[in-house]
Amino acid sequence: xxxxxxxxxxxxxxxxxxxxxxxxxxxxxxxxxxxxxxxxxxxxxxxxxxxxxxxxxxxxxxxxxxxxxxxxxxxxxxxxxxxxxxxxxxxxxxxxxxxxxxxxxxxxxxxxxxxxxxxxxxxxxxxxxxxxxxxxxxxxxxxxxxxxxxxxxxxxxxxxxxxxxxxxxxxxxxxxxxxxxxxxxxxxxxxxxxxxxxxxxxxxxxxxxxxxxxxxxxxxxxxxx
Amino acid sequence: xxxxxxxxxxxxxxxxxxxxxxxxxxxxxxxxxxxxxxxxxxxxxxxxxxxxxxxxxxxxxxxxxxxxxxxxxxxxxxxxxxxxxxxxxxxxxxxxxxxxxxxxxxxxxxxxxxxxxxxxxxxxxxxxxxxxxxxxxxxxxxxxxxxxxxxxxxxxxxxxxxxxxxxxxxxxxxxxxxxxxxxxxxxxxxxxxxxxxxxxxxxxxxxxxxxxxxxxxxxxxxxxxxxxxxxxxxxxxxxxxxxxxxxx
Ligand code: SF4
Ligand code: FES
Numbered sequence: 001x002x003x004x005x006x007x008x009x010x011x012x013x014x015x016x017x018x019x020x021x022x023x024x025x026x027x028x029x030x031x032x033x034x035x036x037x038x039x040x041x042x043x044x045x046x047x048x049x050x051x052x053x054x055x056x057x058x059x060x061x062x063x064x065x066x067x068x069x070x071x072x073x074x075x076x077x078x079x080x081x082x083x084x085x086x087x088x089x090x091x092x093x094x095x096x097x098x099x100x101x102x103x104x105x106x107x108x109x110x111x112x113x114x115x116x117x118x119x120x121x122x123x124x125x126x127x128x129x130x131x132x133x134x135x136x137x138x139x140x141x142x143x144x145x146x147x148x149x150x151x152x153x154x155x156x157x158x159x160x161x162x163x164x165x166x167x168x169x170x171x172x173x174x175x176x177x178x179x180x181x182x183x184x185x186x187x188x189x190x191x192x193x194x195x196x197x198x199x200x201x202x203x204x205x206x207x208x209x210x211x212x213x214x215x216x217x218x219x220x221x222x223x224x225x
Numbered sequence: 226x227x228x229x230x231x232x233x234x235x236x237x238x239x240x241x242x243x244x245x246x247x248x249x250x251x252x253x254x255x256x257x258x259x260x261x262x263x264x265x266x267x268x269x270x271x272x273x274x275x276x277x278x279x280x281x282x283x284x285x286x287x288x289x290x291x292x293x294x295x296x297x298x299x300x301x302x303x304x305x306x307x308x309x310x311x312x313x314x315x316x317x318x319x320x321x322x323x324x325x326x327x328x329x330x331x332x333x334x335x336x337x338x339x340x341x342x343x344x345x346x347x348x349x350x351x352x353x354x355x356x357x358x359x360x361x362x363x364x365x366x367x368x369x370x371x372x373x374x375x376x377x378x379x380x381x382x383x384x385x386x387x388x389x390x391x392x393x394x395x396x397x398x399x400x401x402x403x404x405x406x407x408x409x410x411x412x413x414x415x416x417x418x419x420x421x422x423x424x425x426x427x428x429x430x431x432x433x434x435x436x437x438x439x440x441x442x443x444x445x446x447x448x449x450x451x452x453x454x455x456x457x458x459x460x461x462x463x464x465x466x467x468x469x470x471x472x473x
Pocket of ligand 1: 289383385386387388391401402450451452453
């Protein structure tokens, strides 16, 4: 614990924690995407999967316990990721009080420049998304226990479907810079691995983008009903 | 050649600075950027005005003192050179050139284009000593060093401490400089005894000086006149992780 705190106090350590939590969240995103795709197997399989998430670990864990444990882990990871990002951003703001007359823009990609605002958009989206499909608070016709129906109904609105697609684009960009950056921060990259890792990060970002938007696009085009 | 210069003028650290416009006349293509400024300054002196203050020493790319941002490029638009090695043939007749100092809280402006880079010296100082036997000099090659390590240490050691990496970084981070210094000794057997303590202390000093943090943009390595690679930043990160998790 003392070490973690000492690590947290240094800028390099904060970044390492951001990288580690980022990779953890990335792992979650991959499994979430794969879970989503089960919607294409039809209502029964999809509901069975939702049920599986609640009953997994039984009888070691009571119904829903493991799911909540995972949720708590994710919430902690998000908090560490966001708090470190905010603190580091403030540090960077302070580090250059006067800006350049001619802006200096070397090497930055669109993805790397939009990490901060992209992150803000994603954080807002996660809150909306949980209220939409988990609690149903902002879902017009939410039926508890009917995940399939909720997905179909939820994406009937064109605005909702489009905003999901746009945010998944933001997620893709965030991951493209984030995956490579996390590995660099943890000291896992080197110049020989640089290109392959960037290519892999780009491919992963595209696959995740497509995997996620497949559902709203399918609902919208009537493939899923 | 005739050029229009927009130069940042600032009396001292506390004063409010601003851009002033000057005409640079009779500039030859073979002049260096600093020689062009010398010509402009002579003109200013003749008119009884204060010359533009800029730092310079070696004028051959080895001392690291001539830092300035030229049209949004630290050390100008060419790769792998410092401002003093930039030739006027890079520009075209009639060009407008914006010249301003490095901008970072840790680099207060002393005057015009001159900034105080002592923060970088303090990062090196924070690295502390290395344990060596004193007395007569050891035989050459008494300590075997793998070629790869020697090459990597040399690459890191080419850093001239100019601060262009900080100037280029969107976060005004000094990671590339610090990483080069850490990686230099870290690659050599003489650097091993204090290796992890050193990286911890240097990073702590870097943070204390008010530099930003690294977001892995890579602007630093593009701006660096010595082409120091961000590989060294990964190495610093690696050493930092080890410093926290494996050593005392
Ligand atoms: S790393 Fe490059 S840009 Fe930074 S101080 Fe050293 S030589 Fe200058
Ligand atoms: S004056 Fe020495 S590096 Fe330019």
